[in-house]
Amino acid sequence: MSSVLEFKHISKxxxxxxxxxxxxxxxYGGEVLAFLGENGAGKSTLLKTLNGDYQPTSGExxxxxxxxxxxSPHEAIQEGISVIYQERQILLELSVAENIYLGRMPANGxxxxxxxxxxxxxxxxxxxxxxxxxxxTKVKDLSIAYQQMVEIMKAYSRDNLRVICFDEPTAxxxxxxxxxxxxxxxxxxxxxxxxxxxxHRMAEIRRIADKVAIFKDGRYVATVRTEDVTDxxxxxxxxxxxxxDIFSSLDRNKQIGDVLLxxxxxxxxxxxxxxxxxxxxxxxxxxxxxxxxxTELMRAIIGADxxxxxxxxxxxxxxxxxxxxxxxxxxxxxVPEDRKLQGILSNLSVSGNINISMLDxxxxxxxxxxxxxxxxxxxxxxxxxxxxxxxxxxxxxxxxGGNQQKCIVARWIATEPKVLILDEPTKGIDVGAKSEFYAxxxxxxxxxxxxxxISSELPEVIGLSDRIIVMRDRAVSGEVMRxxxxxxxxxxxxMMGED
Amino acid sequence: xxxxxxxxxxxxxxxxxxxLILLGAIAVVFILFTALNKxxxxxxxxxxxxxxxxLVGLVSVGHTYLIIAGQNxxxxxxxAAFSGVLAALLLxxxxxxxxxxxxxxxxxxxxxxxxxxxxxxxxxEAFIATLVTQNIVRGFAYIMCxxxxxxxxxxxYLAIGKLRLIGIPxxxxxxxxxxxxxxxxxxxxxxxxxxxxxxxxxxAARLAGLNPNRIIRRSFVLIGMLTALGGIVFxxxxxxxxxxxxxxxxxxxxxxxxxxxxxxxxxxGDMFGTVLGVFLIQAFNTGLIMVNVSTFWQYVARGxxxxxxxxxxxxxxxxxxxxxxxxxxxNLG
Numbered sequence: 001m002s003s004v005l006e007f008k009h010i011s012k013x014x015x016x017x018x019x020x021x022x023x024x025x026x027x028y029g030g031e032v033l034a035f036l037g038e039n040g041a042g043k044s045t046l047l048k049t050l051n052g053d054y055q056p057t058s059g060e061x062x063x064x065x066x067x068x069x070x071x072s073p074h075e076a077i078q079e080g081i082s083v084i085y086q087e088r089q090i091l092l093e094l095s096v097a098e099n100i101y102l103g104r105m106p107a108n109g110x111x112x113x114x115x116x117x118x119x120x121x122x123x124x125x126x127x128x129x130x131x132x133x134x135x136x137t138k139v140k141d142l143s144i145a146y147q148q149m150v151e152i153m154k155a156y157s158r159d160n161l162r163v164i165c166f167d168e169p170t171a172x173x174x175x176x177x178x179x180x181x182x183x184x185x186x187x188x189x190x191x192x193x194x195x196x197x198x199x200h201r202m203a204e205i206r207r208i209a210d211k212v213a214i215f216k217d218g219r220y221v222a223t224v225r226t227e228d229v230t231d232x233x234x235x236x237x238x239x240x241x242x243x244x245d246i247f248s249s250l251d252r253n254k255q256i257g258d259v260l261l262x263x264x265x266x267x268x269x270x271x272x273x274x275x276x277x278x279x280x281x282x283x284x285x286x287x288x289x290x291x292x293x294x295t296e297l298m299r300a301i302i303g304a305d306x307x308x309x310x311x312x313x314x315x316x317x318x319x320x321x322x323x324x325x326x327x328x329x330x331x332x333x334x335v336p337e338d339r340k341l342q343g344i345l346s347n348l349s350v351s352g353n354i355n356i357s358m359l360d361x362x363x364x365x366x367x368x369x370x371x372x373x374x375x376x377x378x379x380x381x382x383x384x385x386x387x388x389x390x391x392x393x394x395x396x397x398x399x400x401g402g403n404q405q406k407c408i409v410a411r412w413i414a415t416e417p418k419v420l421i422l423d424e425p426t427k428g429i430d431v432g433a434k435s436e437f438y439a440x441x442x443x444x445x446x447x448x449x450x451x452x453x454i455s456s457e458l459p460e461v462i463g464l465s466d467r468i469i470v471m472r473d474r475a476v477s478g479e480v481m482r483x484x485x486x487x488x489x490x491x492x493x494x495m496m497g498e499d
Numbered sequence: 500x501x502x503x504x505x506x507x508x509x510x511x512x513x514x515x516x517x518x519l520i521l522l523g524a525i526a527v528v529f530i531l532f533t534a535l536n537k538x539x540x541x542x543x544x545x546x547x548x549x550x551x552x553x554l555v556g557l558v559s560v561g562h563t564y565l566i567i568a569g570q571n572x573x574x575x576x577x578x579a580a581f582s583g584v585l586a587a588l589l590l591x592x593x594x595x596x597x598x599x600x601x602x603x604x605x606x607x608x609x610x611x612x613x614x615x616x617x618x619x620x621x622x623x624e625a626f627i628a629t630l631v632t633q634n635i636v637r638g639f640a641y642i643m644c645x646x647x648x649x650x651x652x653x654x655x656y657l658a659i660g661k662l663r664l665i666g667i668p669x670x671x672x673x674x675x676x677x678x679x680x681x682x683x684x685x686x687x688x689x690x691x692x693x694x695x696x697x698x699x700x701x702x703a704a705r706l707a708g709l710n711p712n713r714i715i716r717r718s719f720v721l722i723g724m725l726t727a728l729g730g731i732v733f734x735x736x737x738x739x740x741x742x743x744x745x746x747x748x749x750x751x752x753x754x755x756x757x758x759x760x761x762x763x764x765x766x767x768g769d770m771f772g773t774v775l776g777v778f779l780i781q782a783f784n785t786g787l788i789m790v791n792v793s794t795f796w797q798y799v800a801r802g803x804x805x806x807x808x809x810x811x812x813x814x815x816x817x818x819x820x821x822x823x824x825x826x827x828x829x830n831l832g
Binding site: 344 | 684687688689695696698699700702703704705706707708709710767823827828
């Protein structure tokens, strides 16, 4: 009889986020069920509530009709539910066998560990898996792929393993390594295990998954048999909208003005010398892979990191920004990528967050803050950016991610900047709020601001920017005008550079 | 929240629930010790209690700023003793009172700068950095006087500890003044707001245009100078500079601040809470002395009180997180 894992009305809230919204479906033994969805759709969170890493706010799990609730991943593992994460969870200094039997090494009557027996047992599993590794090898001497295999064997070595989950397992594997991973997954399936498989990669899902469960904005959409649907149908279910429509309906700025910002050979400890210009009313996109140096370049420009060389001219005049404060005084501001740690001040209210960069202007000569001025700035920001909050005095962390981000934008717009730098402004924000942001960004350009948009979402950067600079390996690798921008072009510039 | 205006106004709308609990605890302490010793609930004892509180009160003002900013300071006990010895030494060499006081205050300034330098430039944890200072400064207090208390003869200086205005000693006035002025600065000024902001997230505050290092520096200088002032008043009351005095001063101040609702995690709390928290501790300590609890057991009681303060800090934090989650659930549907 094949086992059944039932997700029943699972919801999970975090402050400001409804990460999982009433999710119900079933997964069956002897099948590989893929979880498909955009970033932030809730796939990984769902796995974490399953294995006790997070506690669901409501809902329950039934494994073969029996209710399961785990207070920690350790409890889940003992009950036969294992999750293999992107990051390895093994001890590098220990041997393969020691890792597999960690915490339950075979021992003799005196409690002395029987290493030889452990090695024999481990060798058995290694043979089952058909791997060319030895039980005595230290895990740190293995490749990433084999380290992952050790984790799988660790889960497999428990007699009661019933559910095994993979969270983006192929992220750092080569093609050959993926092949051997898949043959292991096929073996697990053949033995009747329930296999859950989280991935973005459509080709992989086609290859390994029997069924696909689709998630969108924390909600469960549907489960379909992989062979019954086309890739396009899957994408539509997962995205639930046509991005092209959103971008083509934007009211873009048509009058791009003269040069506003000139960046000449600016470098820091984290980015090589970069030059570019930005015009008034222009949206300048920055594309590239994560770690290409885009954030680091902007941090150097606003003085968050020390600028090692180069100069910055604003409206033709050289400026110096040795700190974000000086950059703000000069009229250059940054909405950072990591909203939670670098954007919001989690202990302050909505009003406190909007006003934090206005302290100089809101206070009198003695430094006493005018409550009236603060209230006016907050009210204006809440109104202008349609921030949904019960009151300006609400803690910012009670708001949704999109509204928190609007507060950060309101904070900077209140300082009347000339250059607005947005670093991944729509990351982790739901679709409705995203299109609001797009309209907002176009509006800023129309008002004559120079907007720099760092985005890893290709449709977003192509859909919004007048011009796109691509970075690779901490330097500029190319520049593309709006008319010529395609996803392929940006990708190849981002990965290979100009031919 | 829509029906909030329709509800009857409760007392907790004006004064936080945590503060009501503190007031309740103070009442319990008063009732308990008055039952054990009827001299406890008298005007004389009340004034004595405030005088005893004045030094820890001044220090707690500084700790309120520092802990809200995500920092801490273990050096005030040593610095207060050092300041008393320094002032007594300068006076004994024939220096007039005003320069002697100014130099002593400057000593507090320098110690604050030194603490801030270790935290900002060498990136030491405040706990460790100020533990260093605690020992160095205590050492210098002993070195300066050769280990023996220096008695003070200067009449004007001794008057600081004895003088009363409207029946209340100057030392108490200084504490009240510090609570009011720095309470206002914390709640209503640019500097105060910046202290909260960097306690919430130092990096986010820096990217928003604040200067965390400068705010941390000013907070350390503030506590240094308030402690030096407290040390001066204390030595005046004692008629001497005593190198071994004020051990565990920071312990009482920190306990009071945390009891008062400032979170060890930073970013949360206010000066009124500190006033109540420190008063509670002082009422408790004075009570223990008045009912003749041995010094040894007083140590145990103090430790227990700090444990209680930290536990309540933890419970408050859990509750904040829970409220946050519930508020999110309501806002997000």
